[in-house]
Amino acid sequence: xxxxxxxxxxxxxxxxxxxxxxxxxxxxxxxxxxxxxxxxxxxxxxxxxxxxxxxxxxxxxxxxxxxxxxxxxxxxxxxxxxxxxxxxxxxxxxxxxxxxxxxxxxxxxxxxxxxxxxxxxxxxxxxxxxxxxxxx
Amino acid sequence: xxxxxxxxxxxxxxxxxxxxxxxxxxxxxxxxxxxxxxxxxxxxxxxxxxxxxxxxxxxxxxxxxxxxxxxxxxxxxxxxxxxxxxxxxxxxxxxxxxxxxxxxxxxxxxxxxxxxxxxxx
Numbered sequence: 001x002x003x004x005x006x007x008x009x010x011x012x013x014x015x016x017x018x019x020x021x022x023x024x025x026x027x028x029x030x031x032x033x034x035x036x037x038x039x040x041x042x043x044x045x046x047x048x049x050x051x052x053x054x055x056x057x058x059x060x061x062x063x064x065x066x067x068x069x070x071x072x073x074x075x076x077x078x079x080x081x082x083x084x085x086x087x088x089x090x091x092x093x094x095x096x097x098x099x100x101x102x103x104x105x106x107x108x109x110x111x112x113x114x115x116x117x118x119x120x121x122x123x124x125x126x127x128x129x130x131x132x133x134x135x136x
Numbered sequence: 137x138x139x140x141x142x143x144x145x146x147x148x149x150x151x152x153x154x155x156x157x158x159x160x161x162x163x164x165x166x167x168x169x170x171x172x173x174x175x176x177x178x179x180x181x182x183x184x185x186x187x188x189x190x191x192x193x194x195x196x197x198x199x200x201x202x203x204x205x206x207x208x209x210x211x212x213x214x215x216x217x218x219x220x221x222x223x224x225x226x227x228x229x230x231x232x233x234x235x236x237x238x239x240x241x242x243x244x245x246x247x248x249x250x251x252x253x254x255x256x257x
């Protein structure tokens with residue numbers, strides 16, 4: 001099972017994380033649309049860490065089983081936490097100078113989206129998956 | 137990483153060929169504005185063929201850059217967006233791209249020329 005992890009400390013880590021996400025998606029046989037969805041979602045989540053929490057970490061792993069090819073990305077930080085998750089997931093809501101499309105946009109791009117947040121800890125877990133095609 | 141901005145008569149041409157950090161993207165934005173101001177270019181075509189991720193930050197930055205260029209009195213067209221980028225942007229939310237776009241550099245150049253002619257009349 002393939003896995004990449006990295007610290008999120010600066011802008012360059014956002015670029016690195018999204019490139020690694022794309023590479024894993026490509027290696028596992030996801031098409032260019034899914035590669036771009038995942039890379040974009042990882043870019044949004046890791047940037048959130050830089051903007052709101054200053055540092056954190058990401059784990060991108062191959063979660064495939066016999067039926068599904070799947071990639072999971074976990075992005076976590078020890079920042080202030082999201083006071084109102086429901087509000088943060090509303091399109092157009094923003095606390096910083098953003099479009100307010102980051103979190104709700106990310107949610108639309110992936111198959112699974114979970115968020116857990118309290119003061120001092122935020123964790124977002126996303127995944128994309130597709131059915132395995134067997135050779136006959 | 138400086139992104140080259142070339143001048144062809146009254147029009148500027150630039151192509152983003154690397155994956156930019158947020159800061160590099162901001163630097164690109166200010167370079168575009170400065171060069172338009174210095175050269176008095178009537179329009180600019182920004183090619184994003186090589187950009188394989190346009191997230192909400194980059195989308196906003198491209199939108200803002202386009203507005204700024206227009207406020208300065210010049211025209212802007214973005215060209216060459218990857219199909220999967222277009223798909224992702226629309227899935228994330230339609231408001232993300234409000235800029236004039238063209239399929240490729242050829243059509244982008246024609247479009248910006250047209251916009252310049254329209255402004256002039």
